[in-house]
Every structure is written in structure tokens, then in C-alpha cells.
Amino acid sequence: MRSKYDRGVLLRDLEWLLVLAEFQNVTDASAVVGTSQPTLSRALSRLEGELGTRLFERVPSGIVATPDGELVVDAAREIVRRHDQLRDELRSRHDPDSGTVRLAFVSSMATSLVPQVLRDFHAHAPGVRVVLRQESGLDIVRDLTSRAADLAITSMRPEGAFGWHIVQRESLVVVVPPQHRLRHRKRISFSDLAGDELVTTPSGFGYRAAIEDLMREAGIVLPISFESADLATIEGLVAAGLGVAVVPEQFAGISGTVGIRLDSAAARRTIGLCWRTDLALAPPAQRMLDFIRSR
8 A cells, every 4th residue: 555655756866956946957957966967857747746737848058947846836935935044043043052042021021130141141141042922921931831931030830741940039019109198108008008009010911910819908999090011010090199109219219119017927929930840842942041040
């Protein structure tokens, strides 16, 4: 029984086809590809049989592509180009010295931790390219699962087959506008904010979940005035008098807000590096993981 693949087009046949189209002479083309004229002719016949059309016509000077042949040559050129590109990309991706790492991170790390990590890793491995994905914690889990991301910096430790390495712990503080009634307080409880509106991240962000836990602990729910994925923007909105917010301590006062400590042991955020453990990482991603864990 013949296999259905017996007449399948070989990539080599397409490469030889391109040489034939360029030199328009079987003798010259066979010399260029390093094979005999009969072997090259058989490859052309195999290709014509597979596609069901004649690709070249003989002329006194050699051969010339038919209209169908010109169409096939154009397609073959693109297939060979894309195959070469794919091989280069795979070779680059798996080279620990010059490959690619796909790093996802929560938006709240965009102006603080992530630039520091990238600066240090670039000094360690200058040839490695890092492709960044800035998104919510839920999107990060999805991208790690689908392997759209190799590594992730997030505040949400996913359940399941994921590794976790703590990179940073942050104290969370309340920021209020400069004329707020609590601006002179050194420490408050979340319940002291009753009557205020909250500026925070959208639902689905790990940061939003942490704020909701603080409100739940205090037995209070503040209405949301504005939402932003960027903590610096949130701090700026508070400075403009558009509500209060809970942010990492380093964001307090950037735009003139007043930072006040929260009387809660839960007013902390843990940031970690996350990756899948059920599948091996590509060498560049493993190199970045090893580097961050050694810091």
C-alpha cells in the first residue's frame, strides 16, 4: 500500500525549483545544487506530478517557466524564505547567549521593578532579547499556560504547576490629597476612610484583589471613583483630589500626595517571578530565571 506522503512536495524540491527558475538551464542548475541532471529532472517531474501542472517549457536556450510555473515559483520563494526565517528564529530562541525571552509583568511593575531587572539582566546577558508583555494577573496566567510568555513578574501566585520565586516585598500605604482631613495622621485603619472614594486598578488585577482584601478585613467598601492600570497614574489622580488610594510606599508623594501607613499586617504585597514547571524552559528563559534567582 502506498503512503499518501509518497508524492509529497519536498522542501529541497522547492529550493531546486528556485535555482532552475534563476538559471533557466538544467545543466547549470544541477551544477549549482550539486546533483546530477537526471536527479534534478526527476525532482521537477515529482513536483509537476504533485501539483498537476507543467512548470517549465523547453526553449532553444534551456527552459522557461510557464504561467503556472511562475505562480509556483513565487509561492516556493515565499515558502523557502519563511522556512529559513523559522529556522533562524528557532536557533536564536534556543541560544542562551542570543535567544529570546518572553517576559510578562503586571502593569504596576512597569516603572519600578521591571526596569531594574531588565537593566541588570542586560548587563549580564547583553545578547539576549527580552520581549515584554504588560498585562493583568489573570492574563499573565493565561499566557504562561499557553506559553505566550516564558516568565512572569506578578503579585498573584498561580495555582498548579508553576514555580514561584519571591523578588520583592512592598509595604502598602494610603495616599490622600494634600488637603485631606487625614493628612496629618501617621497611621490609620482602612475604616477611617469611610466617606471617601477609592482610586484603584480594574477588576482582574492582582492589585485590585489585594485592596479588596484590605477592605474586607476592615468591614468597609469604598465606592470606586476612577480605575487605572498604572499606579503612578493612580497617585496622580489622588493628588488631583479625585479620591484616595492604596499604593506601594515608593509611589507616595510623587505628585504631592500624602502617604499614611495602614494599621494592618495585610498591607503588604509580595512580587514574584513565575514560570511553568511541567515543561522545560528554553535556554534563554532558563538563563534569565537562574540570574534572577541568584540575585
